[in-house]
Amino acid sequence: MEENKQGLARPVLMLVLDGIRPSVLQDAIGGGEAPALEALAGRGEAVWDAVSVFPSITPAATAAIVTGEAPGRSGIVGHAWYDRGEGEVIVYGATTETVISTGPLKVFHNNVWRMNRDHLRAATLFERLHEFGVEGACVNFPIRRGPYEHPVRLKIVKSVAGYGEYLGEVVSGPKEYYLGDIFYTRDTGLQGYRGLGGLRRSVGINDEYAAAVGARLVRERAAPFTLVYFYQGDSIAHHYGLEAQRRYVGKLDEYVAEILRAGGGLERVLEEYAVVVLSDHGHTPLMPQRRRHVRLAKILGERAAVGARAGFGPGVDLVAVPNGRSALLYFREGVEREVVEDLVARRGIDLAAWREGEWCTVRRLGREISFRPGTGPADGFGCRWELRGDPGTLDMEVDGDELRYGEYPDALGRLRGALESPRCGDVILSATPGYTFGEVSGKFHEASDHGSLHASDSNVFVLACGLPAPRRITDVAPMLLEHFERSRVEPGVL
Numbered sequence: 024m025e026e027n028k029q030g031l032a033r034p035v036l037m038l039v040l041d042g043i044r045p046s047v048l049q050d051a052i053g054g055g056e057a058p059a060l061e062a063l064a065g066r067g068e069a070v071w072d073a074v075s076v077f078p079s080i081t082p083a084a085t086a087a088i089v090t091g092e093a094p095g096r097s098g099i100v101g102h103a104w105y106d107r108g109e110g111e112v113i114v115y116g117a118t119t120e121t122v123i124s125t126g127p128l129k130v131f132h133n134n135v136w137r138m139n140r141d142h143l144r145a146a147t148l149f150e151r152l153h154e155f156g157v158e159g160a161c162v163n164f165p166i167r168r169g170p171y172e173h174p175v176r177l178k179i180v181k182s183v184a185g186y187g188e189y190l191g192e193v194v195s196g197p198k199e200y201y202l203g204d205i206f207y208t209r210d211t212g213l214q215g216y217r218g219l220g221g222l223r224r225s226v227g228i229n230d231e232y233a234a235a236v237g238a239r240l241v242r243e244r245a246a247p248f249t250l251v252y253f254y255q256g257d258s259i260a261h262h263y264g265l266e267a268q269r270r271y272v273g274k275l276d277e278y279v280a281e282i283l284r285a286g287g288g289l290e291r292v293l294e295e296y297a298v299v300v301l302s303d304h305g306h307t308p309l310m311p312q313r314r315r316h317v318r319l320a321k322i323l324g325e326r327a328a329v330g331a332r333a334g335f336g337p338g339v340d341l342v343a344v345p346n347g348r349s350a351l352l353y354f355r356e357g358v359e360r361e362v363v364e365d366l367v368a369r370r371g372i373d374l375a376a377w378r379e380g381e382w383c384t385v386r387r388l389g390r391e392i393s394f395r396p397g398t399g400p401a402d403g404f405g406c407r408w409e410l411r412g413d414p415g416t417l418d419m420e421v422d423g424d425e426l427r428y429g430e431y432p433d434a435l436g437r438l439r440g441a442l443e444s445p446r447c448g449d450v451i452l453s454a455t456p457g458y459t460f461g462e463v464s465g466k467f468h469e470a471s472d473h474g475s476l477h478a479s480d481s482n483v484f485v486l487a488c489g490l491p492a493p494r495r496i497t498d499v500a501p502m503l504l505e506h507f508e509r510s511r512v513e514p515g516v517l
């Protein structure tokens with residue numbers, strides 16, 4: 024464990040840069056466009072092929088970062104999923120179209136209230152560290168459940184809360200919680216109509232605001248664990264592609280520099296804090312033609328319901344929920360998986376995966392493999408797998424006691440991490456690079472997307488100073504818990 028001068032665990036500053044592809048950050052650093060991030064990479068450990076979860080989608084990945092659990096166990100499996108109990112598709116929202124087709128109020132309610140309160144099944148770092156006497160501060164990060172209540176501050180939200188079934192007057196979070204104009208533990212003067220972010224300020228939920236509040240928290244040394252989230256690099260890639268994302272990395276670098284400056288400069292911050300900067304998933308450029316959109320509604324035909332209002336009505340055998348470059352398929356009880364077995368032959372569908380008892384099976388390019396944890400070759404993450412079938416299905420090589428992943432990093436662990444829960448569906452599809460299943464609205468991102476099992480959108484970068492760099496996003500929370508363990512022995516020391 025890294026300690027400060029008093030022998031206590033150092034405070035941790037964690038910055039999550041949504042959707043920044045590792046190669047994009049490397050190019051920006053190579054071009055001299057990201058000096059602050061370059062300095063952090065140089066001072067600590069930089070990992071360029073760390074691995075996201077599957078589906079590699081923001082809600083699932085951010086939940087994995089702060090709980091240490093894959094989607095099957097965190098309960099947060101994507102932008103949208105089918106809730107069998109409620110008989111409806113739950114949408115957290117990815118694009119404006121999705122929000123409108125589902126109803127803005129409902130999506131907002133799902134995103135801000137239900138995701139953390141009702142659907143998240145695993146404890147967050149904010150909850151677990153609090154038990155050690157270590158308090159957290161969170162800016163804009165979507166998964167923030169914690170031991171403290173925070174009242175809604177935005178008048179328009181307040182006026183809706185308390186009427187009907189939607190919204191609420193409070194949410195739970197860490198000791199300090201900031202989400203644009205909606206929640207702020209202390210009045211920073213950075214929110215409101217005259218706040219940061221210009222015309223497209225999205226009720227104050229923007230990266231400029233995140234940087235300014237993050238800077239203030241670090242200047243004040245406000246919390247032992249500070250988590251600041253920047254999401255705009257992801258939406259820029261979706262709409263304008265990776266070249267635009269690279270230009271935006273320059274902006275993100277200025278935000279990182281602003282926070283470091285507020286803390287007294289790089290040297291001082293690294294003396295006092297352990298710093299971790301990472302992305303939650305990568306990005307895969309889409310093909311320019313229209314056919315980049317794999318339209319499940321068309322492929323599956325009338326037997327399937329697809330979309331934000333899908334459900335098991337008369338004649339419907341399956342509900343399909345697209346999640347960018349992955350898709351979750353739910354079958355009516357008694358309907359066999361065979362109804363979708365020919366899907367992997369379709370253009371744009373790379374692989375299909377499902378579970379039978381303890382075994383998970385993947386079909387790709389006419390090949391098949393089944394696997395389960397057991398005695399067998401060990402992968403690079405120390406997991407042993409019992410295999411049946413062709414390892415080439417997932418571009419893996421088995422060499423004696425060793426299993427090496429190729430184009431699908433941590434493929435077995437990640438597939439199992441999704442298939443473990445029925446919430447992820449009976450069959451999960453992953454798209455071929457260049458293709459996307461789009462959103463529940465029926466629309467799709469134009470330039471770039473993510474969600475698949477493929478390295479292209481699954482690899483993330485991690486820069487870690489004062490802490491060992493995790494190789495998987497699910498390793499972040501266990502590593503931070505270990506880092507702060509000492510505080511449990513000496514409560515109240517931070």
Ligand SMILES: [Zn+2]
Pocket residue numbers: 042081257258261473
């Ligand atoms: Zn995205």
